Amino acid sequence: MKLRVDLLPHGNYSDTVLVIDVLRATTTAVTYLERGAESLLLTSSPDVALSLKWQPGVHDDAGEAVRNEQYLLGGERGGLAIPGFDFGNSPQEASQQNFTGKTIIMNTTNGTAAAHIAAQSGSRVLLASLTNAHAAARRAKALAVEEIAIVCAGTDGRVGLEDVYAAGVIAEYLLALGELSVDDGARIALTLRRSAGNPLEALSSSQHGQTLEKLGLGEDVRYAAQVSESTLVPVMSEVQDIEGALRFVAAT
Amino acid sequence: MKLRVDLLPHGNYSDTVLVIDVLRATTTAVTYLERGAESLLLTSSPDVALSLKWQPGVHDDAGEAVRNEQYLLGGERGGLAIPGFDFGNSPQEASQQNFTGKTIIMNTTNGTAAAHIAAQSGSRVLLASLTNAHAAARRAKALAVEEIAIVCAGTDGRVGLEDVYAAGVIAEYLLALGELSVDDGARIALTLRRSAGNPLEALSSSQHGQTLEKLGLGEDVRYAAQVSESTLVPVMSEVQDIEGALRFVAAT
Ligand SMILES: [Ca+2]
Ligand SMILES: [Ca+2]
Ligand SMILES: [Ca+2]
Numbered sequence: 001m002k003l004r005v006d007l008l009p010h011g012n013y014s015d016t017v018l019v020i021d022v023l024r025a026t027t028t029a030v031t032y033l034e035r036g037a038e039s040l041l042l043t044s045s046p047d048v049a050l051s052l053k054w055q056p057g058v059h060d061d062a063g064e065a066v067r068n069e070q071y072l073l074g075g076e077r078g079g080l081a082i083p084g085f086d087f088g089n090s091p092q093e094a095s096q097q098n099f100t101g102k103t104i105i106m107n108t109t110n111g112t113a114a115a116h117i118a119a120q121s122g123s124r125v126l127l128a129s130l131t132n133a134h135a136a137a138r139r140a141k142a143l144a145v146e147e148i149a150i151v152c153a154g155t156d157g158r159v160g161l162e163d164v165y166a167a168g169v170i171a172e173y174l175l176a177l178g179e180l181s182v183d184d185g186a187r188i189a190l191t192l193r194r195s196a197g198n199p200l201e202a203l204s205s206s207q208h209g210q211t212l213e214k215l216g217l218g219e220d221v222r223y224a225a226q227v228s229e230s231t232l233v234p235v236m237s238e239v240q241d242i243e244g245a246l247r248f249v250a251a252t
Numbered sequence: 253m254k255l256r257v258d259l260l261p262h263g264n265y266s267d268t269v270l271v272i273d274v275l276r277a278t279t280t281a282v283t284y285l286e287r288g289a290e291s292l293l294l295t296s297s298p299d300v301a302l303s304l305k306w307q308p309g310v311h312d313d314a315g316e317a318v319r320n321e322q323y324l325l326g327g328e329r330g331g332l333a334i335p336g337f338d339f340g341n342s343p344q345e346a347s348q349q350n351f352t353g354k355t356i357i358m359n360t361t362n363g364t365a366a367a368h369i370a371a372q373s374g375s376r377v378l379l380a381s382l383t384n385a386h387a388a389a390r391r392a393k394a395l396a397v398e399e400i401a402i403v404c405a406g407t408d409g410r411v412g413l414e415d416v417y418a419a420g421v422i423a424e425y426l427l428a429l430g431e432l433s434v435d436d437g438a439r440i441a442l443t444l445r446r447s448a449g450n451p452l453e454a455l456s457s458s459q460h461g462q463t464l465e466k467l468g469l470g471e472d473v474r475y476a477a478q479v480s481e482s483t484l485v486p487v488m489s490e491v492q493d494i495e496g497a498l499r500f501v502a503a504t
């Protein structure tokens with residue numbers, strides 16, 4: 001079994017892919033499912049998300065469009081909520097909500113794009129964060145045939161220390177589950193994990209962690225640093241029925 | 253002064269850029285200058301290089317095209333020499349030659365592409381390897397105004413441990429030369445340098461190092477692992493007069 005870690009999304013996947021965007025998309029995705037969401041739709045653009053917000057061709061007495069009740073929109077650009085979305089991309093905020101029966105439509109700067117790159121060639125795509133690291137590692141090991149690829153979303157084409165650190169945590173778990181040949185990216189992630197101190201230190205010292213702190217979103221950094229608190233792993237559904245959106249549900 | 257390390261070429265440079273392709277383009281480039289080459293022309297494609305090989309419009313009695321005597325062509329695809337080139341991309345082979353008065357036209361899979369990306373936005377571009385690491389660090393520090401960017405060429409869009417290790421060596425030298433704010437990429441490169449053992453171990457254990465070993469080019473890996481043996485730093489000339497080629501000369 002091969003373990004490959006892409007420190008930035010690359011493509012050309014052949015088997016099982018774990019997508020990581022610790023700050024904050026994949027942490028928020030896990031939290032949505034923890035809080036009862038039935039499924040997630042990761043869209044390739046904000047427009048795809050906004051188009052799903054309204055029931056097609058339905059208007060109320062005042063001629064206003066009518067919301068698609070099952071859908072809530074969560075997303076960010078530059079760390080702040082997208083106009084017309086119900087939520088930003090805060091896992092800490094999401095952890096206070098009840099999403100029972102809802103489908104959350106997500107669009108973020110880096111995480112959803114990375115998921116779409118993974119889905120273009122990967123056979124199975126899972127969303128991983130520090131908060132579901134152990135469950136994600138076990139699920140990937142169970143599903144993979146010959147290769148597990150971990151994809152770090154990074155920030156606008158630049159490597160993010162927080163994603164590489166999380167990839168190192170997951171790589172560590174995978175090594176404990178059995179024999180793996182590792183590539184250069186995996187060796188770099190493992191080296192970082194083993195020398196970078198505790199998770200909170202790694203995340204809060206990362207460039208994006210410091211950006212979130214300055215935006216007053218330090219709570220999200222602390223939330224995202226909780227390792228293996230959740231056993232839920234968002235997995236890409238076999239059936240994909242909405243153009244420009246990838247459906248994820250909790251792996252069972 | 254900021255230090256930024258791109259673990260893969262990214263672009264958007266504003267100041268001084270050090271391009272690293274330890275296995276093997278920037279190691280070979282330094283060796284060409286060590287062996288007397290007057291200048292290097294890094295081309296964006298093999299065709300640009302091949303077009304410079306012949307004197308335009310000149311034929312011998314037999315009607316054959318006539319070589320441009322000042323130019324020699326060095327380059328590789330998949331580690332092997334490009335048809336029509338005089339040399340592959342072996343620094344060890346180059347170290348046995350005498351290139352006095354010659355201009356070497358280079359084209360390689362990753363290194364020359366990274367130099368072109370750097371040149372698109374960087375003000376000053378230098379070629380760095382382990383073999384000229386200290387000289388390259390000092391030159392970059394002397395030239396930079398507010399930011400030094402180290403660009404790791406990587407291999408076909410995948411991070412290469414050998415380039416990140418070399419970036420860590422150069423980052424270490426730069427830190428010794430004065431106060432620097434470092435980005436995530438720099439922290440990862442420094443962490444790898446400090447925990448990855450000696451240079452030969454890092455290079456020969458890297459994926460590309462192992463590929464070269466299998467191609468019978470292990471000598472090049474050992475040659476490339478010699479840290480700071482050369483004081484020559486290829487620097488991009490102010491004047492660029494050949495379309496699709498970047499001229500580099502030894503910094504004086
Ligand atoms: Ca992120
Ligand atoms: Ca907790
Ligand atoms: Ca290389």
